[in-house]
Amino acid sequence: MKKKKRNSPFTDNMDIILLVIVNNAQVPWDVKHYEKEDEIAAVHILTHPLLMKWVDVRKYHKVLDWIVNGTVLFERDEYVTTLKQELQKSPNNKKELRKAVEFGKLIKSYNEAEVLYETFQYKDAYSRIVHSLHYLARLTIIDRGIYPEVTVWNQVKHLDIEVYKLYEELVESKEEIKQRVQLMLIATDFVISTRARTSIKHLLDIMKSKNIAWTYADLKFHSEITPYSSYLTSMIFYLTKKGIIQTLYKTTNEKGVYQRIYQVK
Structure with a gap:
């Protein structure tokens, strides 16, 4: 997810948001900040079980917005593409x-x-x-x-x-x-x-x-x-x-x- 305006609450004013969804991790939600060529990026590493809890009750809307509106850089078995579709519906x-x-x-x-x-x-x-x-x-x-x-x-x-x-x-x-x-x-x-x-x-x-x-x-x-x-x-x-x-x-x-x-x- 890239910042589109100078002040961007959608990306926490970061130039780039990278969201990595993993099966398991020691910490369910970890965040790291990086900088390269005057661009600041936040990398969010999020476990699948925690994400699914948020999806169920639409918690942490900003993260769910990143999934819906962000660009998929890499996925296995169309995981993110399918998740996007699920988030845009309400079973x-x-x-x-x-x-x-x-x-x-x-x-x-x-x-x-x-x-x-x-x-x-x-x-x-x-x-x-x-x-x-x-x-x-x-x-x-x-x-x-x-x-x-x-x-x-x-x-x-x-x-x-x-x-x-x-x-x-x-x-x-x-x-x-x-x-x-x-x-x-x-x-x-x-x-x-x-x-x-x-x-x-x-x-x-x-x-x-x-x-x-x-x-x-x-x-x-x-x-x-x-x-x-x-x-x-x-x-x-x-x-x-x-x-x-x-x-x-x-x-x-x-x-x-x-x-x-x-x-x-």
Whole structure:
């Protein structure tokens, strides 16, 4: 991947990025910097197992962008060519997982924006709302079966004008920052609530797979939920608040103390 502009965040401002994918290595992701004839290159050596984890949940978008948009210098058995094609698609078995991951990030960020607004930290609330809209944009793109690029707003503009307008109104409005954040919290909450059930299908399907109510620990340590377990608390509270899942209560050895357990409503 070569730098195309003087300032290039796509290549970390390096002149050249070389990505080497290997089967095994002592360090799963190693980076070395080199210089030759006034050109600076970063060589990233990445193991196949780690890369596949990132592919599953679309993590480290920049590295995945290098694969999609970079030039293949050498490959065996068309490995990179096939990987490029896979990254540009979103197979259904991974699509719902990726949507759940982005939804988890979205809810956590949105909740933080609400708290910051309520405590009069308007600039920080604005920052979290920008992040929330970014996650909403990625969720929209994934839902369309497309690979989210770094330039997500250029993609969203052609896919979902409702989400694009939210971002446009936030950054271009002449209102004071307090009013902008207040209006965006209301508008974003509406959009999230209308898309919540389809966005979180991955979690709901797991919960419906057994005719039981789940403890929080059962869900958190479920192998298929691991990619978004760090957002699970925010997701559970949001889904109970919206009536998508319900809370039941299990008696404990302590009188008057009950354990909360959850099931799809």
